[in-house]
Amino acid sequence: MKRGVLIVLSGPSGVGKGTVRKALFEEPDIDFQYSISMTTRQPRSGEVNGEDYFFVTRDEFETEIANGDMLEYAEYVGNYYGTPKKFIDQTLAAGRDVLLEIDVQGALQVKEKMPEGAYIFLTPPDLAALKERLIGRGTEAMEVIDRRVSAATAEIRMMANYDYAVVNDEVSLAVNRIKDIIKVERLRVNRVLPEYIKMIEELEA
Numbered sequence: 235m236k237r238g239v240l241i242v243l244s245g246p247s248g249v250g251k252g253t254v255r256k257a258l259f260e261e262p263d264i265d266f267q268y269s270i271s272m273t274t275r276q277p278r279s280g281e282v283n284g285e286d287y288f289f290v291t292r293d294e295f296e297t298e299i300a301n302g303d304m305l306e307y308a309e310y311v312g313n314y315y316g317t318p319k320k321f322i323d324q325t326l327a328a329g330r331d332v333l334l335e336i337d338v339q340g341a342l343q344v345k346e347k348m349p350e351g352a353y354i355f356l357t358p359p360d361l362a363a364l365k366e367r368l369i370g371r372g373t374e375a376m377e378v379i380d381r382r383v384s385a386a387t388a389e390i391r392m393m394a395n396y397d398y399a400v401v402n403d404e405v406s407l408a409v410n411r412i413k414d415i416i417k418v419e420r421l422r423v424n425r426v427l428p429e430y431i432k433m434i435e436e437l438e439a
């Protein structure tokens with residue numbers, strides 16, 4: 235069976251990853267899965283355990299790390315965030331595409347392990363927009379916003395490690411750009427060829 239495509243959506247805090255991802259999954263023709271991350275951060279108002287994140291304690295997260303159950307993890311502004319490995323392995327093996335929405339540290343770890351994925355860096359129209367969006371979201375104290383904005387400059391330099399840059403000027407445009415990328419990624423020769431090689435081998439057997 236053809237393996238699913240791993241799609242990694244990443245970029246600095248406040249660029250709009252969550253907003254764009256949610257809009258993407260509201261589209262009628264979306265046929266891929268979302269990988270729910272695990273975090274030690276406290277839930278924000280309205281966030282649901284098992285939908286937005288799996289919210290766990292530091293001890294629980296460290297046990298997952300020790301057991302080798304995380305595909306990647308990062309400590310970001312005082313909290314752990316990570317991707318449970320089992321869901322990714324099972325979904326891709328079942329031939330289903332899966333999208334991860336993770337920070338830059340995590341995306342680079344995944345790329346080391348799974349370079350065949352599609353790595354998308356979501357960019358702000360300009361740097362001022364990042365801070366404005368974080369302030370506008372109203373979920374973090376100004377001290378945390380400043381730490382996230384200062385992390386963003388180093389993160390933007392890491393864009394060179396990605397395959398695609400998508401500007402999030404307007405959510406619907408960013409969603410369409412990502413849908414286009416996914417369509418193209420599904421057609422890459424390295425995803426299609428193994429199936430044909432298998433058919434040829436079966437014929438020749």
Ligand SMILES: Nc1ncnc2c1ncn2[C@@H]1O[C@H](COP(=O)(O)OP(=O)(O)OP(=O)(O)O)[C@@H](O)[C@H]1O
Nearest residue numbers: 247248249250251252253367370371402403404405
């Ligand atoms: N294209 C856009 N134009 C204007 N505002 C936007 C746009 N996209 C997202 N926003 C707003 O920016 C804020 C940050 O968005 P969001 O929470 O999706 O960012 P994020 O990258 O997921 O952040 P984090 O990494 O911290 O979780 C939100 O208030 C959101 O409504």
Ligand SMILES: Nc1nc2c(ncn2[C@@H]2O[C@H](COP(=O)(O)O)[C@@H](O)[C@H]2O)c(=O)[nH]1
Nearest residue numbers: 247271272307308315316317335336337340
């Ligand atoms: N390395 C990982 N980063 C993740 C994961 N899930 C989310 N994130 C990123 O963390 C920051 C902060 O998120 P917030 O919800 O507290 O605003 C943001 O950049 C997320 O994209 C993950 O599994 N691994």
